[in-house]
Amino acid sequence: MSLINKLFNLKGRTAVITGAHGYLGKKICITLAEMKANLILVSRNKKKNDAFIKKLTNNYPSIKIKGYICDLSKEKSRNLLIKNINKNNINILINNATYSNNLQGYADKFEKQSIKKWKESFEINLTAAFHLIMGLSKNLKRSGNGTIINVSSIYGVYAPDWNMYKGTKMGNAAAYSAAKGGLIQLTRWLSTTLSPSVRVNSISPGGILRDQPKKFIYSYKRKTPLNRMAKEEDLIGAFAFLATDASNYITGQNIIVDGGWGN
Secondary structure, eight states, X not given: OOHHHHHTOOTTOEEEEESTTSHHHHHHHHHHHHTTOEEEEEEXXXXXXXXXXXXXXXXXXXXXXXEEEOOTTOHHHHHHHHHHHTTSOOSXXXXXXXXXXXXXXXXXXXXXXXXXXXXXXXXXXXXXXXXXXXXHHHXXXXXXXXXXXXXXXXXXXXXXXXXXXXXXXXXOOHHHHHHHXXXXXXXXXXXXXXXXXXXXXXEEEOOBXXXXXXXXXXXXXXXXXXXXXXXXXXXXXXXXXXXXXXXXXXXXXXXXXXXXXXX
16 A cells, blocks of 8 residues: 555544534534444434435445434533444544524624623533543544544634625624534644543645525625636645544644635
């Protein structure tokens, strides 16, 4: 096996992915499956999770795939998840689950953003990651090559450009930005706390093209040197890199994948 193939080979390792059946979560799972990693998929929707596991099992019969259902907003549910995951030996934890950014009272005008939604956002976007890492850290340390990837956002690094939102019904939640910024700092804190046994890094994606209004897409593209919004496929290289030995001397870093938006 060549050096580069060896560095990017995850055969025999097991990865835990939260938010596994979401747009980005699916791409992460498929990428790791192609690199021969065993998978533990975490979702709050059993039907969707089971369907995705079935599809992955059919496409990648040589790897082991399990699924667990968890409401990451509930401490009791997270405790049960941690107990179940710790029955397995794991090498990789990817905290990908996120709190939706289009809920009423969440991404409304600042004066109308609710304290309830603020708390819910922090519970899923920050507290859940902290809790899972704390509960799974000994397991990751035992692996000898443990790595954690926290999924943050450009809005954990930069303030929103409100000009992009003019003429649309879209908004930007203060809670999302604050929680994702906290996740980046938690990543740095954990990188020294869990070293040298476990590496901890984060990825901050830029805006991913979904069903945004044309006016927003146009404004976003004009602000971005690569002249487009991201696709999920643009992000998977960063996940592959941080999950493997190709990044074995990298910890405490936040990799911004935004097409130059923040420049």
